[in-house]
Amino acid sequence: MSNRFISLMIFAPLLGALLQALLPQSKTQGGEGASARWIALGSSLIGSIVAFALSFGLQGQGPDASIGVSHPWVGSYAITYDVAIDGLNVLLVLLVALVFPILIAAEWNQKVGRRGMQGLLLVLQTAFFGALCAQDIFVQFFFWAMSSLPFYFLIGIWGGPGRERAASHGIAATSLGNAFLFAALVLIYYSVDPHSFSLHDLAGAKLSGKNLEIGGFELSIAPVAFALVSLGLALRAPVWPFHGWFTEAAKEAPATVFVALAGVSAPVATYIFVKLCYTLFPETLADSARWIEGFAVINLLVFGISAVAQKRLRLLMAFFCLGEIGMILLGVGSLSSAGIVGATYQQMVLGIGLTGFGLLIGIIEERLGHDSFSDLEGKRVIGGLVTQAPAVSLFGGVLIASLLGFPGLGGFVGHSMLVVGSYSVHPAIVLFIGAALLMGVYYLFNMYKLVFLGTPSQSDGQAGFKDLSHRERLYLVPLAMALLFCGLYPKPLIEVVRPAVLTILSMVKP
Amino acid sequence: MNDFVRVLPETCIALTLVFVLIGEITYYGERVRLLSLLSVMGLGAALIQVSISYEQGNSFAFSNAVSVDGLSLFFKSLFIVLAGFSVVSAARSSEIPAKRRPEFYVLVLTSCLAMCLAAGSAELLLSFVALQAVNIVGHLLAGFGKRSLRSAEAGVKYLVLFSVSGVSFLYATGILLSATHALNIYDIHKALVANPLPRIQMLIVFMLFVLSLGSQMAAFPLSLWAPDVIEGAPTPIAGFLSVGVPATGFAVAIRLFLATFTEASEVHGQWKVLGDFQWTEVLTLLAGATMLFGAFLSLRQTSAKRMLGCLVVAQTGYYLMGLLVLDEVGVAAVLYNLLVGLFALIGAFYVLSFFHDELGSDQLADYKGVLNRAVPECICLVLFLFCVVGVPPLPGFLAKFTLIGVVIRHGQLSLAAVAILAMALSTITVSRLAFSLVGDFRTPSSKPRRVSPQRNIFLAAILVPMLFVGVFAQFFLSWAGRSLGFIFW
Numbered sequence: 001m002s003n004r005f006i007s008l009m010i011f012a013p014l015l016g017a018l019l020q021a022l023l024p025q026s027k028t029q030g031g032e033g034a035s036a037r038w039i040a041l042g043s044s045l046i047g048s049i050v051a052f053a054l055s056f057g058l059q060g061q062g063p064d065a066s067i068g069v070s071h072p073w074v075g076s077y078a079i080t081y082d083v084a085i086d087g088l089n090v091l092l093v094l095l096v097a098l099v100f101p102i103l104i105a106a107e108w109n110q111k112v113g114r115r116g117m118q119g120l121l122l123v124l125q126t127a128f129f130g131a132l133c134a135q136d137i138f139v140q141f142f143f144w145a146m147s148s149l150p151f152y153f154l155i156g157i158w159g160g161p162g163r164e165r166a167a168s169h170g171i172a173a174t175s176l177g178n179a180f181l182f183a184a185l186v187l188i189y190y191s192v193d194p195h196s197f198s199l200h201d202l203a204g205a206k207l208s209g210k211n212l213e214i215g216g217f218e219l220s221i222a223p224v225a226f227a228l229v230s231l232g233l234a235l236r237a238p239v240w241p242f243h244g245w246f247t248e249a250a251k252e253a254p255a256t257v258f259v260a261l262a263g264v265s266a267p268v269a270t271y272i273f274v275k276l277c278y279t280l281f282p283e284t285l286a287d288s289a290r291w292i293e294g295f296a297v298i299n300l301l302v303f304g305i306s307a308v309a310q311k312r313l314r315l316l317m318a319f320f321c322l323g324e325i326g327m328i329l330l331g332v333g334s335l336s337s338a339g340i341v342g343a344t345y346q347q348m349v350l351g352i353g354l355t356g357f358g359l360l361i362g363i364i365e366e367r368l369g370h371d372s373f374s375d376l377e378g379k380r381v382i383g384g385l386v387t388q389a390p391a392v393s394l395f396g397g398v399l400i401a402s403l404l405g406f407p408g409l410g411g412f413v414g415h416s417m418l419v420v421g422s423y424s425v426h427p428a429i430v431l432f433i434g435a436a437l438l439m440g441v442y443y444l445f446n447m448y449k450l451v452f453l454g455t456p457s458q459s460d461g462q463a464g465f466k467d468l469s470h471r472e473r474l475y476l477v478p479l480a481m482a483l484l485f486c487g488l489y490p491k492p493l494i495e496v497v498r499p500a501v502l503t504i505l506s507m508v509k510p
Numbered sequence: 511m512n513d514f515v516r517v518l519p520e521t522c523i524a525l526t527l528v529f530v531l532i533g534e535i536t537y538y539g540e541r542v543r544l545l546s547l548l549s550v551m552g553l554g555a556a557l558i559q560v561s562i563s564y565e566q567g568n569s570f571a572f573s574n575a576v577s578v579d580g581l582s583l584f585f586k587s588l589f590i591v592l593a594g595f596s597v598v599s600a601a602r603s604s605e606i607p608a609k610r611r612p613e614f615y616v617l618v619l620t621s622c623l624a625m626c627l628a629a630g631s632a633e634l635l636l637s638f639v640a641l642q643a644v645n646i647v648g649h650l651l652a653g654f655g656k657r658s659l660r661s662a663e664a665g666v667k668y669l670v671l672f673s674v675s676g677v678s679f680l681y682a683t684g685i686l687l688s689a690t691h692a693l694n695i696y697d698i699h700k701a702l703v704a705n706p707l708p709r710i711q712m713l714i715v716f717m718l719f720v721l722s723l724g725s726q727m728a729a730f731p732l733s734l735w736a737p738d739v740i741e742g743a744p745t746p747i748a749g750f751l752s753v754g755v756p757a758t759g760f761a762v763a764i765r766l767f768l769a770t771f772t773e774a775s776e777v778h779g780q781w782k783v784l785g786d787f788q789w790t791e792v793l794t795l796l797a798g799a800t801m802l803f804g805a806f807l808s809l810r811q812t813s814a815k816r817m818l819g820c821l822v823v824a825q826t827g828y829y830l831m832g833l834l835v836l837d838e839v840g841v842a843a844v845l846y847n848l849l850v851g852l853f854a855l856i857g858a859f860y861v862l863s864f865f866h867d868e869l870g871s872d873q874l875a876d877y878k879g880v881l882n883r884a885v886p887e888c889i890c891l892v893l894f895l896f897c898v899v900g901v902p903p904l905p906g907f908l909a910k911f912t913l914i915g916v917v918i919r920h921g922q923l924s925l926a927a928v929a930i931l932a933m934a935l936s937t938i939t940v941s942r943l944a945f946s947l948v949g950d951f952r953t954p955s956s957k958p959r960r961v962s963p964q965r966n967i968f969l970a971a972i973l974v975p976m977l978f979v980g981v982f983a984q985f986f987l988s989w990a991g992r993s994l995g996f997i998f999w
Contacts, residue, residue, distance in 0.1 A: 021885075021889065072984075073983070073984070074908065074983045074984050074987065075984050076984065076987050076988065076991070077911075077912065077915070077987075138911075141902070142902040142903055142907070143902070143903075145901065145902040145907075146902045146903050149896070149901065149941070152941055152945070153944070153945070153948070156945050156948070157948050164945070167945070168938070168941070168942070168945075171937070171938060171941050172938055175934040175937045175938060176934055178934070179930045179931065179933060179934040182911075182914075182930055182933075183926070183927065183930050186911070186914055186915055186918050186926065187918065187923075189915065190915065190918045190919050212923070213921070
């Protein structure tokens with residue numbers, strides 16, 4: 001497959017979004033024609049199929065495997081449209097390719113403003129593909145910042161009762177994060193000579209030894225830029241203590257949007273952190289690895305404990321996601337190949353697991369009208385879904401098992417590599433991971449017990465609880481299959497990632 | 511006669527103006543419509559003349575009072591395109607009644623002519639006259655809606671502020687004339703290099719110019735007119751003024767400050783301050799204050815037009831960054847920004863003018879749910895506004911990057927930080943506006959959608975060039991860069 005197809009992969013969803021937005025209004029179905037959603041799904045699938053095809057082409061290409069194109073864009077500022085799939089980003093490209101068609105399928109019967117919602121999801125797909133593949137930090141920022149606005153509208157328009165507040169908090173946090181990242185990028189650009197945005201040119205400690213004067217103090221650029229990048233991405237990932245907007249979004253956002261936020265946006269943010277820090281500031285990263293580990297442990301424990309106290313499915317998922325971000329950061333900060341490969345693997349597996357779990361929550365919420373699973377005293381509100389909806393319960397079980405890392409499912413591979421990687425940093429960290437996972441087992445299975453097992457509750461909503469429809473099965477099955485594949489046969493995926501990880505690691509530990 | 515050939519674009523606009531005036535007097539009824547066509551054709555011809563002038567190279571006309579060079583031609587094309595869009599965008603507006611449309615065309619053409627003259631003027635007196643012409647016509651335009659109290663207020667405010675501004679320009683010119691016995695800025699520069707002014711005199715002259723041009727550019731604290739005038743004036747006129755008046759200020763300021771108060775530095779493509787008064791520091795302060803003031807003020811506005819007015823003020827702050835670094839790259843970035851801003855602001859005001867006709871209000875609260883009725887307009891408005899504040903993937907982001915980049919290159923990190931903060935704040939502002947367009951999506955509006963192909967075509971005519979400026983950024987940036995070969999002391 002020609003390398004040029006990568007542009008098709010990135011821009012097909014955007015073109016689809018434009019096309020379906022410009023489609024004339026049909027009089028049937030309240031002005032929302034059926035062809036619009038086929039265009040949306042089709043363009044999303046085109047991008048995804050190309051992504052899968054390109055990723056297969058990466059197999060067995062050696063350590064510097066990459067498929068991409070490069071065109072000069074703004075010559076006077078050395079900005080290049082340089083995009084490529086390589087060993088580091090391929091798993092997340094696969095994640096985006098898998099998740100977004102499913103999200104569009106999940107909004108198939110959205111009643112209000114379906115075209116707008118699917119269009120914004122398509123814009124997100126383009127933005128994430130672009131941010132993942134970009135090999136030029138300007139282009140990367142360009143796509144990454146492009147992804148922040150659709151969330152604002154998706155939460156603000158289609159969200160729950162407190163949507164305006166959640167949306168404006170979200171946009172405030174993300175635009176602040178983007179501002180920090182942008183500042184870092186301009187600083188990096190002007191500190192190297194000749195000025196460059198290309199990650200290839202900037203790689204290998206080009207920034208070390210460069211200084212900057214602020215108010216009479218001499219500061220070296222690399223730590224300042226590192227701090228700005230970390231802050232900018234921590235606001236969007238999100239990492240403790242910048243997570244307030246995220247949990248608020250979890251409460252108000254529609255299920256699909258929250259899936260995109262937790263299952264895609266957060267892993268992509270950690271990917272960008274890995275890519276930028278390992279390439280640009282290896283020395284600073286090596287110095288501050290302990291800080292990353294520290295924040296990761298705080299994330300794990302704080303959010304693990306918070307999750308135990310949750311009574312709503314969405315918040316449970318949000319806190320679980322935040323804790324897992326800490327887990328991924330443990331791998332990132334471990335500076336060991338097993339840790340980083342594990343982090344990369346876990347980014348994908350977590351994304352798939354959260355997508356499935358989030359969509360399942362959406363399905364349950366749609367049928368019951370609420371998502372609380374226990375009241376304040378810990379008594380069940382819903383219960384016994386397993387007799388009414390065996391398929392929902394089965395998928396729920398598989399997804400929870402994968403999220404927690406049960407053997408045979410994707411999460412197991414990711415978690416075990418993370419544990420191996422972190423052990424090399426400090427044995428005590430493994431204890432923290434164990435504690436967090438035990439808490440996870442407690443709160444997720446407690447939730448499972450309250451929702452699915454026991455006798456069916458007599459509440460109004462639950463009486464007519466329907467099992468999964470064919471459409472819902474159609475989009476949940478690929479997710480479960482992907483998790484099984486990742487758990488049973490991770491070899492091809494890890495083989496692509498490992499050489500690339502060793503390459504970036506060699507910059508940190510020569 | 512040769513002189514008139516050198517300023518053919520202006521001549522062309524002046525002739526169009528005469529014909530439109532005659533038409534206004536002699537035509538009546540339906541034939542008045544022809545005048546809009548005539549104006550657009552005249553402006554189109556002037557634009558062609560500009561491109562022809564490019565081939566003739568740099569020269570002076572009217573005993574060195576008018577300079578025909580890359581900078582003036584760049585601004586001339588900007589102003590002509592601006593006037594063209596304004597004429598077309600007013601063609602259906604209810605704020606400019608059909609009966610008074612010829613009058614509007616005359617005012618816009620006069621203003622455009624004066625702006626073009628200001629852009630090319632190399633003599634202080636000519637600059638003064640041109641600026642005064644811009645401002646007097648601007649006063650008439652701001653007060654165009656005679657029956658609207660706010661429009662009348664806007665007109666009066668505009669007049670009062672700019673008479674003060676004109677006086678200070680004249681006063682500074684007087685001081686320079688008595689010190690150097692010259693009015694031509696290049697002659698003044700030579701005289702100043704030979705006999706530098708004392709520091710205190712330099713300070714007074716410069717501050718007077720800043721007072722005058724600062725109000726033209728809408729720099730804090732002289733920017734107070736901008737939100738009032740932009741809110742009060744009829745919307746198509748607000749669009750014209752919000753782009754044209756600051757751009758005129760920058761056209762004059764770039765030439766005046768860089769040709770008069772600087773000298774060539776050792777580094778190619780850069781200048782350094784002439785004498786020992788570091789006037790760039792004044793501009794730094796002005797730029798930072800203007801950005802923050804505009805961005806913060808825009809956060810809490812309830813009227814969309816006023817919000818945009820505050821954003822226009824913030825824009826001026828960004829543009830000043832390109833000026834104060836005394837670097838060709840910076841000035842090229844300002845020009846590129848002005849180009850992007852032209853399309854984005856004209857487009858945004860056009861959509862607001864449509865909303866005003868539809869809803870009779872420019873309050874955010876009244877915009878709720880307008881997306882249901884006018885989908886393409888709302889999408890375009892959102893794109894235009896995000897372009898103004900510089901959100902990727904729109905060209906405004908690249909434009910802001912060029913400006914922020916150049917100040918970082920010159921080591922002014924705090925200014926860059928302020929600019930980035932202001933960008934983040936403006937993003938929040940614009941998201942608020944965009945959000946209010948959506949309103950409550952769940953309650954379907956009772957009013958029917960109004961589809962108009964002409965309006966969509968006009969919107970595309972603004973949107974497509976705007977996106978082109980971003981996609982072919984290389985071409986436009988180098989055009990802006992080439993426009994700077996004007997300083998031949």
